[in-house]
Amino acid sequence: MKEHVARKRFGQNFLVDSGIIGAIVSAIAPQRSDTLVEIGPGLGAITEPLLARLDHLHVVEIDRDLIARLKKQYPRERMTIHEGDALAFDFASIGRKLRLVGNLPYNISTPLLFHLADYAEIVYDMHFMLQKEVVERMVAEPGESDFSRISVMLQYRFHIEWLIDVPPESFEPPPKVQSAVVRLIPKDVSELNAKSTAKLSQVVLAAFSQRRKMLRNTLKGVLSDAGFTELGIDPTRRAEDIPVADYVRIANYLS
Numbered sequence: 343m344k345e346h347v348a349r350k351r352f353g354q355n356f357l358v359d360s361g362i363i364g365a366i367v368s369a370i371a372p373q374r375s376d377t378l379v380e381i382g383p384g385l386g387a388i389t390e391p392l393l394a395r396l397d398h399l400h401v402v403e404i405d406r407d408l409i410a411r412l413k414k415q416y417p418r419e420r421m422t423i424h425e426g427d428a429l430a431f432d433f434a435s436i437g438r439k440l441r442l443v444g445n446l447p448y449n450i451s452t453p454l455l456f457h458l459a460d461y462a463e464i465v466y467d468m469h470f471m472l473q474k475e476v477v478e479r480m481v482a483e484p485g486e487s488d489f490s491r492i493s494v495m496l497q498y499r500f501h502i503e504w505l506i507d508v509p510p511e512s513f514e515p516p517p518k519v520q521s522a523v524v525r526l527i528p529k530d531v532s533e534l535n536a537k538s539t540a541k542l543s544q545v546v547l548a549a550f551s552q553r554r555k556m557l558r559n560t561l562k563g564v565l566s567d568a569g570f571t572e573l574g575i576d577p578t579r580r581a582e583d584i585p586v587a588d589y590v591r592i593a594n595y596l597s
């Protein structure tokens with residue numbers, strides 16, 4: 343097959359480090375009958391070892407050249423190829439209790455994580471390679487400079503575990519940034535106490551619109567002084583200083 347030239351616009355950095363590939367597959371620990379979905383299989387670095395342990399694999403890929411290669415390489419009985427943009431893909435169309443994996447294109451990783459959070463109820467777990475910087479934000483605690491919208495929204499919905507650090511040399515071409523593999527496991531519904539996730543999302547978005555400003559200002563018109571008092575939340579605090587539970591309390595007060 344002719345050589346594929348990596349496309350920057352699709353965030354193509356292909357994994358070439360067999361040690362890292364092996365560690366990712368071990369972390370996923372696929373079982374033959376799992377409904378596993380790989381986002382962005384690319385040239386198959388993780389796809390191949392995953393398929394060796396599975397009856398069937400679903401992949402979502404946007405690059406037509408790569409799709410043509412995958413079609414040649416794998417019979418339909420082994421692999422279902424969903425052609426198109428993972429950002430617009432309806433993961434519920436595959437089924438329930440999905441296991442999602444992927445060395446994600448870094449240029450769309452944050453919006454993709456928000457898109458995938460909407461499917462938490464039908465997901466069993468997710469293993470993703472991401473920019474280390476994004477993983478730092480995902481696991482950040484209140485009071486840390488990395489604590490942001492993505493920390494609140496993902497920590498509300500998932501248990502998050504930082505698994506493996508990956509250097510640029512593990513990819514071809516090497517990215518300019520460090521990477522890390524992370525595991526997300528949806529929390530049980532009994533652990534989720536927001537009355538409305540949409541309201542929570544709205545409050546978090548407003549609060550972090552200017553993360554260094556006081557909540558009294560960023561939530562002006564959303565939460566009154568009386569509301570702050572009733573909830574016992576200091577209105578002079580900033581978005582990056584209050585815990586996830588307080589965001590949920592604000593959202594529930596407004597719901």
Ligand code: SAM
Nearest residue numbers: 352355356357382383384387404427428445447
């Ligand atoms: N899994 C391969 C590996 O580890 O070597 C490739 C990883 S590469 C970082 C990202 C992959 O996602 C590429 O195959 C790219 O074409 C694909 N991709 C980029 N944007 C996408 C999108 N919006 N929807 C689906 N796939 C996408």
